[in-house]
Amino acid sequence: MSEHNLTNNELELRSARPGDLDQVARLCRALDPDDWIPEVFPEWAGRQDGTLAVAVAGDQVVGLLGHALITPREAYLMGMRVHPGYHRLGIAKALTNYVTHQAFRSGAGVARLTTRRDNVAAQALLDATGYHRLGLWDNIPDWDWPAAMPRVSPPSAVGLHVRPARVEDLQWLWPWLEEASRASDAPGLIAQPGETFEVMSLTRQDLVSHIEAGEGWAAGPPGFPPDESAFALLDWILRQFIGVLPAAARLLAELDGLVREAGQGVVNVTLPGSQFRLLVEAGLQGYQSAWWPGYVYQKP
Numbered sequence: 001m002s003e004h005n006l007t008n009n010e011l012e013l014r015s016a017r018p019g020d021l022d023q024v025a026r027l028c029r030a031l032d033p034d035d036w037i038p039e040v041f042p043e044w045a046g047r048q049d050g051t052l053a054v055a056v057a058g059d060q061v062v063g064l065l066g067h068a069l070i071t072p073r074e075a076y077l078m079g080m081r082v083h084p085g086y087h088r089l090g091i092a093k094a095l096t097n098y099v100t101h102q103a104f105r106s107g108a109g110v111a112r113l114t115t116r117r118d119n120v121a122a123q124a125l126l127d128a129t130g131y132h133r134l135g136l137w138d139n140i141p142d143w144d145w146p147a148a149m150p151r152v153s154p155p156s157a158v159g160l161h162v163r164p165a166r167v168e169d170l171q172w173l174w175p176w177l178e179e180a181s182r183a184s185d186a187p188g189l190i191a192q193p194g195e196t197f198e199v200m201s202l203t204r205q206d207l208v209s210h211i212e213a214g215e216g217w218a219a220g221p222p223g224f225p226p227d228e229s230a231f232a233l234l235d236w237i238l239r240q241f242i243g244v245l246p247a248a249a250r251l252l253a254e255l256d257g258l259v260r261e262a263g264q265g266v267v268n269v270t271l272p273g274s275q276f277r278l279l280v281e282a283g284l285q286g287y288q289s290a291w292w293p294g295y296v297y298q299k300p
């Protein structure tokens with residue numbers, strides 16, 4: 001229960017200023033002594049492609065929420081924090097509405113954020129502010145395959161081919177990704193662009209560029225029929241993975257070799273949590289379990 005009372009006209013929402021750092025740090029550390037936000041705050045407060053908003057009650061910074069335009073049409077919200085002494089007073093709701101409005105005003109057609117799977121408070125808040133859940137993402141990060149460990153393809157994968165993806169694969173791949181993105185729990189066109197929580201849409205042109213750069217891989221029987229194949233997009237982080245067993249299992253099994261050839265040590269696979277059998281298969285093949293399984297939320 002909150003320690004404070006608040007009337008609406010006591011709460012000011014405004015852009016963060018560099019001088020807010022001490023109060024922001026105090027607020028974040030009241031929630032989590034190891035919070036990473038104070039470290040990045042100076043950079044965020046100066047970001048040109050978005051804003052960082054604070055909620056101020058009296059002379060105290062009691063809430064924080066930022067957004068960045070990660071593409072001209074896509075906003076990503078981050079750093080939602082409300083001081084524990086001020087919970088359930090509508091501060092996060094006011095900040096979410098304020099920042100979402102700012103994002104749309106600066107040209108975004110869509111706003112997204114991710115929450116941990118166990119963060120019931122944030123999920124209820126997002127429900128209450130017009131966001132809807134796109135899907136469960138299970139990150140399986142930090143897979144650093146020991147060189148000595150034998151790699152075993154599942155027996156069912158015999159006869160499957162793995163090869164670099166070709167632009168013409170988009171003929172089967174693109175409708176499939178679009179279909180997956182329509183199915184609410186498997187947003188096939190949403191990817192993590194780096195070692196961050198940010199998620200963004202992949203356009204067909206993005207995929208063409210990645211495939212031309214040699215970052216796409218396909219697995220499947222000869223002819224790569226869409227309903228029996230799998231696709232992975234690989235740069236320093238694996239950004240997209242879609243497929244059906246056993247082709248998907250075969251591709252997972254090959255990834256360590258592909259990563260090594262590319263001179264990279266770590267693979268981060270993001271799989272829709274609904275692909276339960278694929279998650280199990282990944283575990284069997286030595287992928288680490290998720291440290292940050294979460295939901296992607298979007299508005300509208």
Ligand SMILES: CC(C)(COP(=O)(O)OP(=O)(O)OC[C@H]1O[C@@H](n2cnc3c(N)ncnc32)[C@H](O)[C@@H]1OP(=O)(O)O)[C@@H](O)C(=O)NCCC(=O)NCCS
Pocket residue numbers: 031080081082083086087088089090091092093094114115116119120121122124125126128
């Ligand atoms: C999540 C958090 C930001 C919510 O802040 P808040 O200011 O207390 O939220 P609000 O008062 O604006 O809540 C608005 C609505 O969200 C829901 N909600 C908020 N906290 C909730 C909780 N603990 N349990 C259930 N529902 C909750 C309710 O529907 C609430 O409306 P109501 O109070 O009229 O029932 C806050 O708990 C927090 O800072 N948590 C730690 C950091 C964090 O988890 N950030 C989110 C990362 S995505």
